[in-house]
Amino acid sequence: MLDQIKIVLSHTTHPGNIGATARAMKVMGLSKLALVNPARYPSAEATERASKAADILSNAVVYEDIHQAIAECRLIVGASVRTRSLPSRLVTPRELATIVEENLDNIPIAILFGTENSGLTNDELHLCHYQVYIPTNPDYSSLNLASAVQLISYEMRLAFSEMQQLPEQRVITNEQRISREQLEGLLAHFEKVMGETGYLNTDHRKQIDNRMSRLLSKAQITESENRVLRGFLSSIENSLSR
Template identity: 50%
Template sequence: MGDLKQASLLQQIKIVLCQTSHPGNIGAAARAMKTMGLQQLVLVQPKEFPSQEALARSSGALDILDNAQVVSSLQEAVEDCRLVIGTSSRSRTLPWPMVEPREIKNIIEKEPSALPMAIVFGRESSGLLNEELQLCHYHVNIPANPDYMSLNLAAAVQVICYECRLLALQQESSLHSGAEVDSEADDSERKATIQQTEGLYQHLENVMIETGFFDPQEPKLLPARLHRLLAKAQLTEAEVNILRGFLASMNKHIKYHTVNKESGEL
């Protein structure tokens, strides 16, 4: 029973690599995942995949590569996830919740309904873009030697996957002691997926444009600040539905007054 629980957790964690330049790093990342029991690898616009070099560097983790999903954007990669953690060497533009790898355990324990989740790794040379980091609830930083912080992509994946495995092993131990997370919780109280949260953001942005509050030609930091606000809130599905219902009522109100104004009734 413990093995099933461990598999359940690890199977709900995606490792997402964005625009990986060197196919060997994809293979090495797959190897790192398999040694820790993770299975879901998602590749966002890899420069070269499939690749013989990736196969060679995987050292037998062929099943991870064979089942790897290739997508065109980070949003597509994580749209079904309820928790997204992006690797980042520093805060970009705006301060964002920053954690160390060991704190991932605390985050999942605090919000057990925030699964499935994704841990996102950026390009070898430049990491994640600001707009990609905005899709993340947290940014994770590996506290490497400040005098030499050149951590290889696969090595970073190994560090994070190790922490995920420790959490899975801890949950297995908890099962033996009789402690188990309630899996029958009301779906509406589950954390919203990225797709649901982004739908809310787009709805909110449209209303702000209609009211003249937001000018998309001069966005400044408003989109980033709103994404940070939604990420920090970690809304449930029910809360997203409430807010979208309110925004829909605003749309109707705006449309009603616009029609009456045009017809001269106001």
């Protein structure tokens, strides 16, 4: 699905932004890049900023006319950080992700990005079914071109991942946590030693017990951490009995 989304950069001024766009796309799994009348391209700067996404650049197609770049596309979206009064519906990147999900029959999909200084022209925006507006600081909305591509590609990837119900990528092999029984044992040990140092000889005894119980539960203590705490408590007892 991400293969069916074409990023179209129109009249890009800085070749570094083209390279950074290639990297931004690849890191989110997008691969189709179209360049309409780039000011300087190919360029060593583009290649350098692409890092290891040079394949996206070498497969990029350069067009002289934006109509050719989007000729086969069935859903066309224009990116903007400004809201303009235009007939195309204005959506957030997150809403766009939903729209793309609903338009799997309308592929390929093109997302257009205008020149760095002034964005898409009115003529270009009139080609679009939707206008995607990235929320920014109203006092400083100067989002870098490749960063805009990054944010849109990120939302596309999230939508895609949810669609595919990808297996959890974030399985971590946490060290095993102690059992509730071990936790009770640890808490009892703390209380015993607190008694021996005289710390519980106070009206606040119940409050201290509650705080310790809450703290030890919340800490999600592992086996090895339990051994450290137990060892410390034993060392206190040994020191006190000497």
